[in-house]
Amino acid sequence: MSRLAILGLAARVRRQEILRGVDLEVGSGEVHALMGPNGSGKSTLAHVLAGRPGYEVTAGSVTVDGVDLLELPTWRRAQAGLLLTHQYPVEVPGVRLVDLLEAALAARELPAGALDRLGERVAAEAERLGMPAELLARGVNVEFSGGEQKRAETLQLAVLAPAFAVLDEIDSGLDVDALRTVGARIGALVAETGLGVLAITHYARLLSVLRPDRVHVLLAGRVVRSGGPELADEVERIGYERLAAELGVELAVPPPPPERDPFADPGF
Amino acid sequence: MNDGGDGEQARALGGPDWLVARREAAAGRLAEIAWPTPAEEIWRYSRIDELDVGRYRPFTAAELGAPGRDDAPGGGVLAAEAGPRAGLVVVRDGRVVHTELRPDLSAAGALTCDVATCADHRHAERWFGTLADASPDPFTVLHDAWCPGGAFIHVPAGVVVTEPIVVLHWCDGDGRASFPHTLVVLEDGAGATVVERFASPKVDHLADVVVECVVGEGAHLRYLSVQEHGPATWSIALQRAHLGPYARLSSSAVALGGAYARLRTEARLDGPGAESDLLAVYFGDGDQMLDFRTLQDHAAPRTRSDLLFKGAVEDHAASVYSGLVRLRPGAQRAEAGQTNRNLVLTEGAHAESIPNLEIEANDVRCSHASAVGPVDEDQRYYLESRGIPPAEAERLVVLGFFEDVFARLPVPALVGPLRRAVHEKVGHLHRSGSRPPGGARAAAGPAPGATGGGGRG
Numbered sequence: 001m002s003r004l005a006i007l008g009l010a011a012r013v014r015r016q017e018i019l020r021g022v023d024l025e026v027g028s029g030e031v032h033a034l035m036g037p038n039g040s041g042k043s044t045l046a047h048v049l050a051g052r053p054g055y056e057v058t059a060g061s062v063t064v065d066g067v068d069l070l071e072l073p074t075w076r077r078a079q080a081g082l083l084l085t086h087q088y089p090v091e092v093p094g095v096r097l098v099d100l101l102e103a104a105l106a107a108r109e110l111p112a113g114a115l116d117r118l119g120e121r122v123a124a125e126a127e128r129l130g131m132p133a134e135l136l137a138r139g140v141n142v143e144f145s146g147g148e149q150k151r152a153e154t155l156q157l158a159v160l161a162p163a164f165a166v167l168d169e170i171d172s173g174l175d176v177d178a179l180r181t182v183g184a185r186i187g188a189l190v191a192e193t194g195l196g197v198l199a200i201t202h203y204a205r206l207l208s209v210l211r212p213d214r215v216h217v218l219l220a221g222r223v224v225r226s227g228g229p230e231l232a233d234e235v236e237r238i239g240y241e242r243l244a245a246e247l248g249v250e251l252a253v254p255p256p257p258p259e260r261d262p263f264a265d266p267g268f
Numbered sequence: 269m270n271d272g273g274d275g276e277q278a279r280a281l282g283g284p285d286w287l288v289a290r291r292e293a294a295a296g297r298l299a300e301i302a303w304p305t306p307a308e309e310i311w312r313y314s315r316i317d318e319l320d321v322g323r324y325r326p327f328t329a330a331e332l333g334a335p336g337r338d339d340a341p342g343g344g345v346l347a348a349e350a351g352p353r354a355g356l357v358v359v360r361d362g363r364v365v366h367t368e369l370r371p372d373l374s375a376a377g378a379l380t381c382d383v384a385t386c387a388d389h390r391h392a393e394r395w396f397g398t399l400a401d402a403s404p405d406p407f408t409v410l411h412d413a414w415c416p417g418g419a420f421i422h423v424p425a426g427v428v429v430t431e432p433i434v435v436l437h438w439c440d441g442d443g444r445a446s447f448p449h450t451l452v453v454l455e456d457g458a459g460a461t462v463v464e465r466f467a468s469p470k471v472d473h474l475a476d477v478v479v480e481c482v483v484g485e486g487a488h489l490r491y492l493s494v495q496e497h498g499p500a501t502w503s504i505a506l507q508r509a510h511l512g513p514y515a516r517l518s519s520s521a522v523a524l525g526g527a528y529a530r531l532r533t534e535a536r537l538d539g540p541g542a543e544s545d546l547l548a549v550y551f552g553d554g555d556q557m558l559d560f561r562t563l564q565d566h567a568a569p570r571t572r573s574d575l576l577f578k579g580a581v582e583d584h585a586a587s588v589y590s591g592l593v594r595l596r597p598g599a600q601r602a603e604a605g606q607t608n609r610n611l612v613l614t615e616g617a618h619a620e621s622i623p624n625l626e627i628e629a630n631d632v633r634c635s636h637a638s639a640v641g642p643v644d645e646d647q648r649y650y651l652e653s654r655g656i657p658p659a660e661a662e663r664l665v666v667l668g669f670f671e672d673v674f675a676r677l678p679v680p681a682l683v684g685p686l687r688r689a690v691h692e693k694v695g696h697l698h699r700s701g702s703r704p705p706g707g708a709r710a711a712a713g714p715a716p717g718a719t720g721g722g723g724r725g
């Protein structure tokens with residue numbers, strides 16, 4: 001039983017404060033949904049958790065079973081058990097999924113034989129996720145459709161089997177059938193391996209296939225409400241704007257002030 | 269060495285009269301040759317001003333020994349890596365010491381031999397030096413004055429050799445110069461795969477190399493040269509091919525070694541419908557400089573050529589790619605593409621990329637693209653977010669970057685060993701982790717986005 005704890009997390013990107021004190025706790029085998037409108041800081045939170053260069057933490061802590069993740073470089077955070085699936089997976093030409101997974105597993109201290117038949121495991125996982133085998137011969141994400149990218153992210157999650165997963169819009173780009181497949185696979189990981197999930201989404205539809213234990217709403221860099229699964233339905237019904245108005249908070253992080261161009265047309 | 273001598277060595281190195289006469293003529297010209305400087309466009313960015321040619325001593329005939337005598341020439345591992353082969357030529361310091369060819373291919377009239385000793389000289393005499401003569405420089409003249417012979421591969425009309433013919437060049441001797449020469453002639457409709465591997469130990473050696481490939485009408489030559497010289501060796505090579513009508517050249521180079529290694533790769537498309545694909549992978553580290561000058565020379569209608577050169581440099585290494593696509597007036601409806609991409613992995617490393625077009629025909633299609641930049645930060649982050657350590661993430665990205673060239677090399681058995689050789693080199697000198705974080709980023713200036721152009725002339 002592990003625990004991912006995010007406490008008072010504040011962070012800046014390009015000098016702009018995006019996260020303004022986020023508190024979340026996820027335990028093994030739990031599914032937490034993090035909902036919020038575009039620009040509320042969801043992906044920023046995901047990247048701050050993963051340690052993306054250029055994301056500066058100004059306050060707060062992130063720990064897994066007491067281990068301070070913020071002290072670790074990106075790759076060590078993944079090894080410590082926190083894996084991010086990306087909203088916009090990057091094309092890496094010439095590096096196949098199996099190459100990537102082999103390198104990731106080889107970097108861990110695993111028992112001998114952990115890499116055996118990796119190719120077969122990857123192929124089986126691809127089949128389970130309805131990914132054409134042909135994609136395994138290509139560079140990761142190279143000319144993958146949106147749906148193929150998200151299946152590939154799920155495949156990596158299944159093979160790397162972390163303690164916690166942050167899923168950044170794993171549902172975007174998926175059609176109904178694909179959503180069901182991906183949701184079921186992640187659900188199985190939760191049930192079988194005790195994976196703890198922080199599922200970032202702005203639609204409730206993912207949550208119909210991946211039942212959350214808790215739902216949190218992020219507005220303008222803060223978790224403004226938390227509740228049970230019924231909160232997702234409420235959000236869906238009333239929308240983020242009304243929720244923000246009811247709570248008297250901003251909807252999204254205000255865009256940074258435009259840089260003043262001294263040569264710009266003064267406009268009068 | 270660079271004074272041309274008195275004609276004594278021309279005779280002493282032996283071989284048929286025409287070869288001796290060729291050496292004598294070149295020796296005569298050496299005396300008045302002007303050695304190149306980086307001020308000349310074709311030597312721009314090179315380290316040619318650091319080379320003192322006079323410092324290197326060529327081998328005497330006695331040192332080289334009699335040609336073709338060695339039954340156990342060594343190089344077994346290098347040869348074996350190429351997989352099942354049709355033939356083998358072993359060349360030591362420019363002297364052919366061993367040749368083999370599968371008996372069925374000999375029976376079909378194919379030949380692997382030494383230019384200097386070959387029983388039937390007709391084909392060698394007809395072609396030897398003619399391609400280099402069409403594109404001379406001081407090093408081809410020097411080469412001609414001292415070349416003891418060379419590997420000769422001849423495939424008669426209509427004969428197709430499917431497995432590779434392997435040519436191993438071993439260059440040794442501190443302070444010495446060697447002059448390896450390879451002549452490949454594919455008569456009309458012939459086919460062959462030729463793989464050459466150039467290697468030397470850690471010696472201050474000058475290898476002055478000429479490779480000539482004649483591809484007859486409708487013939488198809490697949491060619492791969494692998495340069496794995498020791499870190500102190502200077503290599504200056506010309507590799508030139510002439511293509512007849514509907515001939516096809518699939519040429520590739522992998523350049524990993526040498527202190528300064530220059531490769532001039534030229535393909536002249538002489539016959540209508542001829543097609544040439546030039547590929548290269550290069551990786552420089554330490555203080556190496558890898559220097560490529562390419563020419564895609566279209567002299568006939570409906571010819572097609574493409575070029576993809578991909579390189580990476582790290583530490584204080586440098587690379588130069590300077591390529592010209594020339595579409596001569598007769599090259600109507602020709603198509604040419606030229607792409608050079610470079611990764612600059614550390615702050616002290618440097619890559620130049622200069623693609624050029626010279627269009628003298630009015631109905632042609634050509635495109636070119638060139639890029640110099642660091643490893644993509646987002647790719648690195650993506651891999652690291654899976655738990656892959658930074659050095660390994662970089663190796664994966666670099667190997668992946670080369671993969672489209674590797675996948676097209678004509679000798680599949682060699683791809684694994686070559687991939688491993690590159691993998692070994694990436695990050696080798698700073699594997700201790702002493703590299704400043706983000707160093708590559710600050711180094712490389714422009715983003716890896718391509719600059720390019722295209723057009724219809």
Ligand SMILES: Nc1ncnc2c1ncn2[C@@H]1O[C@H](COP(=O)(O)OP(=O)(O)O)[C@@H](O)[C@H]1O
Pocket residue numbers: 013014018036037038039040041042043044045253254255
């Ligand atoms: N790399 C970046 N540079 C500048 N601003 C950024 C960057 N990433 C995110 N932002 C800004 O941070 C805010 C939150 O963005 P993001 O976390 O992507 O929101 P969400 O994922 O909830 O849609 C937005 O105002 C966005 O413009």
Ligand SMILES: [Mg+2]
Pocket residue numbers: 042043044087169
């Ligand atoms: Mg987002």
